[in-house]
Amino acid sequence: MSSEVRFVDFKSDKQPTWCPGCGDFGTMNGMMKALAETGNSPDDTFVVAGIGCSGKIGTYMHSYALHGVHGRALPVGIGVKMANPELEVMVAGGDGDGYSIGAGHFVHAVRRNVDMTYVVMDNRIYGLTKGQASPTSREDFETSTSPDGTNMPPVNPLALALASGATFIAQSFSSDSKRHTEIVKQAVEHDGFGFVNVYSPCVTFNDVDTYDYFRDALVDLDEADHDPTDADQAKDVILNGDKEYQGVIYQNENSVPFEEQEGIDEPMTTVPDGAPDGATDLVREFY
């Protein structure tokens, strides 16, 4: 679309109610910049959000948007994109929305590889309900509902994506604005399902996975001689439990979006005033 679109055009006039210092501010800014820098406009963009702190993003951004039910944002995004492939579709959610209640949809959305972007604000905690364990919480993480830790290993969303046949897997850190924006931008530009897990710290309820922790632990794959088109290298990075990475971990350059494979090439929005031409042939089939 027009190159005059600026990232603030994607900003609504509603002030976020996230806690001061919340990682979601940075995550959202990067999303808006990525959309603007890839030439999209609010009128051609559809944002789908789930439930949780992350779900509020539809309100704070300006575009066509639906704030849906908990865990089901991805199927909505798939429906939007298939019905109108001309739209830019971005789905946002949190670790609870995407990897707990919506885990089933995550696996299948990855497999389906519809051309859209999925940004998960992963803070490893349930923030909106005031601090319970999330699927990405550490095994020994103590919360109001897990006083002795979760006693379960955290979900590795990157591994889940890889095992589900992902064509684009990336991870970013909300406070590294430049890299986060670049990475989301690459996800938007990817021909297929662009998945970005964003470390988006919760300053109120998670005192373990903090800004300081991520700053110290993060290895940038841009500086690590990593080839994202090499599935084996991607696998090594994803299964290495000792380090946290940011960057594009895997990208299948031969990816063909699902809707393209299915032959959908124009919006399904037009309906004639009566039955479509050729409908009578359907009746004849029953002779």
Place this chain on the structure above:
Amino acid sequence: MPDDLNWAIGGEAGDGIDSTGKIFAQALSRAGRHVFTSKDFASRIRGGYTAYKVRTSVDRVESVVDRLDILIALTERTIDENMDELHEGSVIIYDGERTSMQDVEIPDGMIGLDVPLKSLAEEAGGGIMRNIVALGAACEVTNFPIENLDASLEKRFSDKGTAIVENNKESARLGQEYVQENFDHDFEYDLETTDNDYVLLNGDEAIGMGAIAAGCKFYSGYPITPATDVMEYLTGRIDQFGGKVVQAEDELSAINMALGAARAGARAMTATSGPGIDLMTETFGLVATSETPLVICDVMRSGPSTGMPTKQEQGDLNMLLYGGHGEIPRFVVGPTNVSECFWKTVEAFNLAEKYQTPVFLVADLSLAVTEQTFSPETFDMDEVEIDRGKVVDESEIESWQDEQGRFQPHFPTADGISPRTFPGTEDGAHMTTGLEHDSLGRRTEDTDVRIEQVDKRERKVQTAREEEDWEPREFGDPDADTLVLSWGSNEGPMREALEFLEEDGLDVRFISVPYLFPRPDLSEPIENAETTIVVECNATGQFADIIEHDVLERVERINKYNGVRFKADELAEEIKATVSPQAEVEQ
């Protein structure tokens, strides 16, 4: 000689019962005879008793009856299962060479035709065609011109090559000749043919065809008996009209995909059965409160839980009327016969878009799997009208913006219906949410706005009540003292029951109600009747309950919940017994 013939083929699931039955039904339809089919089936790919039944007449047939004239029995159990319907003179065609059928005993008074189905089929090219041999035998017994069967075989097998078609035709002839030569019996049947053109289709297919006619372009679903046929019908066909079927990972996803497509501006639909409706109920409230037009089809089967997946029941009414937390505006439309499955689907799409409200399209298993003949004009595509409601494009968008230039998707208009604009429309960007929201679609907990939005959504239903036609369908004698009410597939057997009742001197007024919500005001006919009877396939009388609630008067109930649809003759007896219980006792 009876006017109608009742024919069946039965055996094990996997014996090709369905396709054989369909071939015979199609042959009859092509010969200008009316057909009404039903299936006794198990949801197993192999194993378990299954049967395909055909009732045929030159006159319209609307129901199954409790009588079976000709039975092709591939297993002994098939005979046992149908003992109640078989009668003196019934013909049973079976293959005595089959190990399991060697000791079969034909009940007294019935005519057993031992035809070496498999051997004859092998003679014609392969044992797999044994059912076709049986069809040929049936043609001889019924004096039905076998050329009609040829046409049906061509339709069924043409894509497999001429050799296969010819072998099948030969199989049928061998069966016919075998009966001719080996049984010296003058069968009383004579299936005359007419020049009438008929199409033969079931309720699921009619729903699918209705969806395409209505301009539906997006269908997402998860396979479930007995709604899968809708999805299978649309797959491939909807593509020819610019649409797509998506098989979702579950029903939660299916309804959310459809919701997304509808918000993008497509006419969208999903179809499922009770267990799927349970899951979809999660998102149903969001569909309504985000004011998204969506058609959700429920093809009911026996519940609760997994229930009896391949059996008839109308047990979901309460869920469709009241399901979901909070108060959710909705429409519930229930076609009452196979052709109405088509028309009510078209109507459901118009209602959904005009009122930006979810519509439950409720059918039942009997409608879904019944194949019935109609004149092709019944589905006159020129009669299909589309109303997309208040869709706003670029040129009108300004008049629906607030003073700050923001589009208002939930603007509280006088009729409750807000403007709707599709993504991609310039200056139309807006959000909506399952949270209570203001006219901009943004979250609010403001008490006044809450009331404004709840009232606005309810006002749409009120507008629809006033603007739309919610008339029921009426049959029988309008002045009769006895009034029968029903919904769904009971219309067919009830219409035929009227004829039985008339013969017995009982006049009945019958109102078949296709609109469950909003529904017609039935207080006048109920007041005028001495006895009102509500007929439905469930145990508790869900429709009867809401009728009593509407008119504040008690009604009589006839309920059937053994998994089998009503039969016309059985229903007539039940109505007689309800009207004069004493007479029944004296019998």
